[in-house]
Amino acid sequence: MASKHKLNFIDSKIREIRKNNLYRKLQYGKTQGSHITINGKKLLNLCSNDYLGIPTSTIQIKQLQSSSRLVSGNDESYKKLEKSLAKHKSQQNSLIFPTGYMANLGVISSVAQKGDVILSDELNHASIIEACKLSDAKVTIYKHNDMDDLQKKLKVKGKNKFIITEGIFSMDGDFSSLKQITEIAEKSKAITIVDDAHGDFVVGSDGKGTPNYFRVSKKIDVYISSLSKGLGSFGGYVASQNNVIDLCINKSKSFIYTSALPSFLINYTTKRFESNRERQKIKLEKNIKQLSTGLKQIGFKINSKTHIIPIIIGNEKTAMDFGKFLKDNGVFAQPIRYPTVPKNQARLRISVTAWLTANDIESALNVFEKALKKFRTIQSSSS
Ligand SMILES: Cc1ncc(COP(=O)(O)O)c(C=O)c1O
Structure with missing residues (x-):
């Protein structure tokens, strides 16, 4: 009989995480502007921290300095x-x-x-x-x-x-x-x-x-x-x-x-x-206004005055189901669960970026409206 592997105890740790609906899985995505493609499906990205969405410039790599800054890594x-x-x-x-x-x-x-x-x-x-x-x-x-x-x-x-x-x-x-x-x-x-x-x-x-x-x-x-x-x-x-x-x-x-x-x-x-950050900041402010006003009109209680708009759901499993519903309908907004936030305060953390167009936000709002109808039990509130 094969002897038990020394690392088998890890399995019970993972089982415990799964049991509490707190299991996390890496997923690969390719980001392009306002969208992210996951498993071949193009989704509107509502959880990027690239708030200003400064247009990308290309990077030229010649040689990496590969050392601590106190040794030879302190490039000019x-x-x-x-x-x-x-x-x-x-x-x-x-x-x-x-x-x-x-x-x-x-x-x-x-x-x-x-x-x-x-x-x-x-x-x-x-x-x-x-x-x-x-x-x-x-x-x-x-x-x-x-x-x-x-x-x-x-x-x-x-x-x-x-x-x-x-x-x-x-x-x-x-x-x-x-x-x-x-x-x-x-x-x-x-x-x-x-x-x-x-x-x-x-x-x-x-x-x-x-x-x-x-x-x-x-x-x-x-x-x-x-x-x-x-x-x-x-x-x-x-x-x-x-x-x-x-x-x-x-x-x-x-x-x-x-x-x-x-x-x-x-x-x-x-x-x-050194780029034109002000132009991106103005775009971002316009987007925050459009998305938060739209969410409030749909029936979500939104108190955030910034580009980070949480929709508190509470239960971890419901938050995962809510996130899946959004994803199935073309919107990517990862549910956030314990230990990142306290237990039973799972949420959708929406982050607004300047990448989004008015049409992007409009289509996201349509999906949120459908989601709210489906998940009537959620607290639909935020900080
Ligand atoms: C408040 C706060 N501090 C620090 C960090 C870490 O920053 P970085 O992603 O550059 O490690 C984060 C990232 O999520 C953050 O939210």
């Missing part, structure tokens, strides 16, 4: 982009990481140390949660955007206190209460860290992000973001004062012990940064 192309990103955030300096996820890990774990306290919004992204665990600071979670709770929890003793929040929350699409957060931080001398992966390049004057939108840019001490969303390129970065950047170069493991992004990507990002 970084200098220009980091200078631009620092200026974009009105900060002294900036530093590019391979991804936004790695920027959070590297920055937060470097600046927060033993004896410090981190106050983190309960809906912060997984990369912030992991980063907090990596730091030696005491981590306290405050209720989502609840300023009373934040103030109460800030009373705890600590050498340095950090308040960490997203700018626009990735799964709910709501703005963080940045104005109040900066006022509270000022009073208690807390350091403010904002992860603006979803607001950067998309909101605020010249796409300067959520702090600019609330006119509190100068009160943000450490600004972390992704280059893979609004700008539609790849990578992450931190913008802050010189000593923070210096510390990250010297202490952030996710910066030091990994290969640098290749120069063709840095040049590509620079091109996109």
